[in-house]
Amino acid sequence: MKKKALLICITLVTVTTLTGQRTHTPVVNELLHDTPVLFNPGDYPDGVIEKGDLLYLGNGRIVLKKVQVPDFENYTEAEITLTLVSNGDPWDKSGSCFVIPAASDITMIDVAAGRAIYPPHDTTRYEQLSGITASEGYQPAVELIRFMTPFGVGHFSSNDDSVSMLRRPIFVDGWAEKVSWKQDISDRLPLLEGEAWIGVFIDTWTKEGYKVDLKLSFTESALPCDPKPELQVEPLINTNYYIAQKHPDIFSRQDVVIPFNIPTNAKKVRLKYIATGHGGHSGGDEFRPQKNILSIDGDEVLNFTPWRTDCASFRRFNPTSGVWLQKRTQAFIGRNGKREMKEIEEPLASSDLSRSNWCPGSDVPPVEVNLPEITPGNHTLTISIPQSTPIDENKLNHWLVSAWLVWETDSI
Secondary structure (H helix, E strand, O other): OHHHHHHHHHHHHHHHHHHOOOEOOOEEEEEEEEEEEOOOOOOOOOOOEEEOOEEEEHHHOEEEEEEEEOOOOEOEEEEEEEEEEEOOOOOOOEEEEEEEOOOOOEOHHHHHHOOOOOOOOOHHHHOOOOOOEOEOOEOOOEEEEEEEOOOOOOOOOOOOOOOOOOOOOOOOOOOOOOEEEEEEOHHHHHHHOEEEEEEEEEOOOOOOOEEEEEEEEEEEEOOOOOEOOOEEEEEEEEOOOOOOOOOOOHHHOOOEEEEEEEOOOEEEEEEEEEEEEEOOOOOOOOOOOOOEEEEEOOEEEEEEOOOEOOHHHHHHHOOOOOEEEEEEEEEEEOOOOOEEEEEEEEEEEHHHOOEOOOOOOOEEOOEEEEOOOOOOEEEEEEEEOOOOOOOEOOEOOEEEEEEEEEEEEOOO
């Protein structure tokens, strides 16, 4: 019978693939459109501010919307698209789109409203960084997409803009009007199905801020023999300072250890990890390559240097990036067709500089680590960034990291 069922399934796959009917029409949720994210205590005072079906926290720097997502029966792919333009903010800023786990009794909404505080935590292990790991009645938000705003995209993108028109290099034929990112978030589908709060945070400090569009798309298989795996998502850590939280420079002083448990029916366990270094000054964590080392129960599972060297390719998204002139010797073809050399001054934009796993205008996909040997029971994840440096007055060195586990479960 199993062989017959398998043969029927293979036939269905073949036929539906050839006819283009393997999946249902995607379910699309348009969550935000031209939605402001800004810092304006006058119009967005402390607390929770309701504007239609949106909630604003952090004086406008966080916008949240409740989403209703079907409980899909078959295998389903989930995708997120976030589009951003500056509404007058000329700077590059860190951003995070996230989902608040429904299993968390205490949320950042409760904290912002003053009806709850983050649960007590082990200050020896996490110093004063409250709300970054799970504790009784609380789970940290899980990121759907980490992104970095470019310098002034959209608002300053006109070719005759008085701020940006003389900053455009010859190889950019026009400033981009917007920036858009898309990522697969199928592994976080269990956090979205049913009812969930989804938020966007931008670390802006201007009343102009940004405008964002946000869309979720779900594509379900039309094959009856393509069941949805029973996924479990376990939030481990999130050091983004959303509400009532501090810049996390803890890694400059110690490793961070997070306990977790794997149930007996778990299989195909994977660890997801996002990391970006910050501190916008010479020699800061933003501009210095540093190893990130992850270990489980003392055994190293990931050792890499999160570093981007392609930031110059994002130049068209950064019309208000600061520009310096640097002298160098340039080889070129002269008027007579002969090869010549001369000293020139060449523009170098701040947005061109290599950074700790991000560029102004980039998103930051998670790194995935398969854990095929992990056994049921209690474990610890240790995150080490041994070369990071502490905050020093206005030198705000810190690392924004988030991690979660995902596994499939067998029915018991």
